Amino acid sequence: MKMIRWPHSAIMRPASTILFFGICLLSSLALYTPPACGEQRPNLLLIMTDQQLADAMSCRMGNAFIKTPAMDSLARQGMLFTRAYTPNPLCMPARASIFTGRYPHETGVTTNGKASIDPSRLPCMGTYLRGAGYDAAYCGKWHLAFSRRDQTAHGFEMIEADAPDGRRDSKTAAAAVEYLRRPHDKPFLLVASFLGPHDACELARGQNLPCGPIGDPPPLEQCPPAPANLEVPENETDGVALLRRSCHATKTFPVGNFSADKWRQLRWGYYRVVERVDTQIGKVLAALREAGLEENTAVIFTSDHGECAGAHRFNQKTVLYDESARIPLIITYKGRTKVGTSDRLANIGVDILPTMCDFAGLATPKGLSGRSLRPIALGQAVEEWRDYVVVQNHMIQGGPVEGFKPTLQGRMVRTDRFKYCVYDYGNRRESLVDMQADPLETKNLARQPEYRDVLVQHRRLLQTFAAKHDDALVDLLLADDVASRPFPAGKDR
Numbered sequence: 001m002k003m004i005r006w007p008h009s010a011i012m013r014p015a016s017t018i019l020f021f022g023i024c025l026l027s028s029l030a031l032y033t034p035p036a037c038g039e040q041r042p043n044l045l046l047i048m049t050d051q052q053l054a055d056a057m058s059c060r061m062g063n064a065f066i067k068t069p070a071m072d073s074l075a076r077q078g079m080l081f082t083r084a085y086t087p088n089p090l091c092m093p094a095r096a097s098i099f100t101g102r103y104p105h106e107t108g109v110t111t112n113g114k115a116s117i118d119p120s121r122l123p124c125m126g127t128y129l130r131g132a133g134y135d136a137a138y139c140g141k142w143h144l145a146f147s148r149r150d151q152t153a154h155g156f157e158m159i160e161a162d163a164p165d166g167r168r169d170s171k172t173a174a175a176a177v178e179y180l181r182r183p184h185d186k187p188f189l190l191v192a193s194f195l196g197p198h199d200a201c202e203l204a205r206g207q208n209l210p211c212g213p214i215g216d217p218p219p220l221e222q223c224p225p226a227p228a229n230l231e232v233p234e235n236e237t238d239g240v241a242l243l244r245r246s247c248h249a250t251k252t253f254p255v256g257n258f259s260a261d262k263w264r265q266l267r268w269g270y271y272r273v274v275e276r277v278d279t280q281i282g283k284v285l286a287a288l289r290e291a292g293l294e295e296n297t298a299v300i301f302t303s304d305h306g307e308c309a310g311a312h313r314f315n316q317k318t319v320l321y322d323e324s325a326r327i328p329l330i331i332t333y334k335g336r337t338k339v340g341t342s343d344r345l346a347n348i349g350v351d352i353l354p355t356m357c358d359f360a361g362l363a364t365p366k367g368l369s370g371r372s373l374r375p376i377a378l379g380q381a382v383e384e385w386r387d388y389v390v391v392q393n394h395m396i397q398g399g400p401v402e403g404f405k406p407t408l409q410g411r412m413v414r415t416d417r418f419k420y421c422v423y424d425y426g427n428r429r430e431s432l433v434d435m436q437a438d439p440l441e442t443k444n445l446a447r448q449p450e451y452r453d454v455l456v457q458h459r460r461l462l463q464t465f466a467a468k469h470d471d472a473l474v475d476l477l478l479a480d481d482v483a484s485r486p487f488p489a490g491k492d493r
Contacts, residue, residue: 042333043297044129044189044356047284049277050091050141050198051317052303054084054326056274065224066271070282071330074301078332079377080341085414087349088392089305089317089324091198096145097349098304099125099154101368103392104349105471109145110394110409117145119153123365125353126155129189132362137179140172140193156191167211168195173280177287184293189356192284196277200307203269204255204315214272217265224267226260227310227323229440236312236444239408239426240319242487246398246406247314253397255315263310270309298333298359302348312441318395320412320421321441325391331355331377338379345414346373347389369469388415390465406487411477413458413465420446420458422477427484429477432458 055061059072059080087097088104096102096109100122107122109115119127124146126136138156146154161178163170176192199209217223232241248256258266281301288294304327308314311323318324329346331337350370357364358372375382391412399405410423419441421431432446432455445451459478466474 040296041133041187041361042359043184043187043293044134044359045284045288045297045299046189046191046352046356047281047299047301048140048191048193049274049281049303049328050193050195051200051305051307052197052274052277052328053270053306053309053323054082054328056197056271056307057328065268067275068278070278070285071301071328073282073285074299074330074332077334077339078299078330078337079339079379081329081331081346081373081376082341082343083414084302084327084329084346084348085325085389085391086303086305086327087347088394089319090393091143091304092145093392093394094304094349095143098352099144099146101125101350101353101365101370103369103390103469103471104394105392105473106469107145110392111396112143115145116147119146124154124156125191125356126189128155128353128357128362128365129360130155132357132360133186134360135184135186135188137188138191138193139175139179140191141168141195142193165212169211169277169280173283176284180284180287180291180293187360192281194277194280196280197270197273197307199273200266200270200309201252201316203273204253204266205251206254209273211273211276214269214276217268220261220264222268223264224271226263226267229311229442230260230263230313231442232312233431233441234443235428235431235447237421237423237426237431238428239406239410239423239487240431242401242406242426243319243395243398243408244312244314246401249401250397250399252399253315255310255313258310258313266315267309270307295334298331300352300355301328301330301332302352303327316397318393318397320391320393320410320419322419322435322439325412331373333359333377337377340379342376344373344376344382344385345387345389345416347391388413388461388465390414390462404487409473409477411462411471411474413462415458415461418454418458420455420462422459422462422482424473424477425485425487427486429485430455430482 057068057071058066059075086094088094092112093104093109096107104110129136136156137159139159142148159175161174163174202209247253305317306324308323354364354370354372358374394409396407413420417436419433423429430446431444433441
C-alpha cells in the first residue's frame with residue numbers, strides 16, 4: 001500500500017506556515033470539550049459519491065429499477081434527511097464548502113476552474129479534526145481547492161491502494177478497507193470519496209466510462225420510465241432556458257435531441273452506475289464491521305450534488321432544479337441514531353463540518369455558520385431550526401448561442417413550502433414554485449399576483465442572508481425590484 005504521511009518535516013516548511021498550523025491546532029484544542037468519564041469519542045467516516053440524485057437509492061425508490069443494499073443498510077440504522085441540499089450543484093464549489101464549512105461566495109470557489117483556498121484564512125476539515133486529537137485520512141477523488149500534495153494545507157494523510165481491476169472507485173474502496181484494518185490508537189476521521197455515479201457524464205456522451213463498462217441497455221420495456229418532469233416548466237426563467245440551449249450546443253451535453261425513449265435508456269444506465277458505487281461502499285462498510293469498529297463510528301453518507309437525468313431536459317448538474325441541487329444524506333451511529341427520516345432543511349456545505357465537530361466533542365469553530373445535524377440524527381429535541389437554506393450557482397459550461405456564450409449566476413431560497421430562484425440576467429429573472437403542490441417544479445408562479453406576498457417574503461429572506469453572510473451578489477440580483485436585465489448581446493460574460 002502506498003501512503004503519504006502527514007505532516008511533512010518541519011524543515012521543509014516555512015516558519016510562518018509552521019506557526020499558523022500550530023495556532024490552528026491550539027485553537028482547536030481550546031474548543032475541545034473532553035467526553036464524559038468512560039465515554040469514547042467516535043471515529044468519523046465520511047462516504048461521498050459524486051453526482052447522485054437524492055432519491056437514487058432503493059430505500060427511496062423501491063427495487064423495481066435500482067438496488068442499493070449498502071446505502072439502504074445505512075438508512076436502516078440511521079437518519080435519512082429528505083431535504084438536504086448542496087451549497088452549489090457543481091463538484092469543486094460544493095467540495096470547497098463541505099471541507100471548510102463556508103458558502104461558495106466565502107471560499108471564492110464558484111466554478112470548476114482553477115482556484116486555491118488560503119488555509120490560513122479558511123482551514124480545512126482535516127486540520128480541525130487533527131486539532132481535536134483525531135487522525136485524519138483521505139482516499140479517492142479530491143477536486144478540492146487545497147493542494148493535495150501539501151498535507152499541512154488540509155490535515156489529511158492521503159492514502160492509496162491498488163485494486164485488481166485498476167478502476168478508480170475500486171482503488172478508493174481498497175484504500176479505505178486497508179486503512180480500517182490498521183490498528184488505531186486514536187479516533188480517526190476517514191474520508192472515502194468515490195467518483196461514481198459521475199460516469200453519467202460520459203454515459204450521455206457515449207464515451208468509455210472511467211469506472212468500467214456497464215453493458216448495453218435492455219429492451220425498452222425493461223428500462224425505467226422517463227422522468228415525469230421531462231418537459232420544460234411553464235413560465236421558466238428565460239436565463240435558464242437560454243442556458244439549456246447553450247449547454248445543448250456543446251458536445252459536453254449532447255442531449256438536446258433526446259427522445260423520451262433515449263432518456264429512459266440513459267436513466268437505466270444512470271441507475272447501474274449508482275449500483276456500481278454502492279457495491280464499493282458495501283466493501284467499506286463490511287471492513288468497518290469486520291474490524292470491530294462499526295459500533296464506535298459515526299458514518300455520514302452524502303454526495304456533492306445531484307444529476308438531472310432528464311428532468312426538464314437537462315442532464316448533469318449546475319442548475320437549481322431539485323434533481324441537481326438536492327442530495328442524499330444519511331447519518332448513522334449504530335445503536336445511537338434514531339432510525340427514520342427528517343425533513344429539516346440542511347445545507348451540507350455548511351452543516352457537515354459542524355456535525356463532525358459535534359461528534360468529536362469540538363465546539364463549532366469561529367466563523368462557521370452551519371448547524372450540527374447530530375442532535376437530529378440522535379433523535380434529540382431541537383426546539384429551533386432554520387427556516388430556509390440558500391443554494392448558489394454560477395453556470396458557465398455551455399457554448400455559444402445567439403452570437404455569444406451566456407453565463408448565469410443565481411441564488412435559490414428553499415423554505416418549508418416554496419422554492420425561490422433569482423438570476424442576474426434575463427427578462428424573466430425570478431422563479432417561485434410551490435414545492436408542496438408541485439414537487440416536480442413544473443410551473444413558475446413568480447408573476448402570478450396571488451403569490452406576490454410570498455415572492456416578496458423570499459426576496460427579503462435572501463436579503464437577510466446576504467446581510468448576515470456578506471453575499472454581495474444579492475444586491476445585483478434584487479436591484480430595481482428584479483427588473484428585466486437582458487443578456488448583453490455579443491458579450492461573453
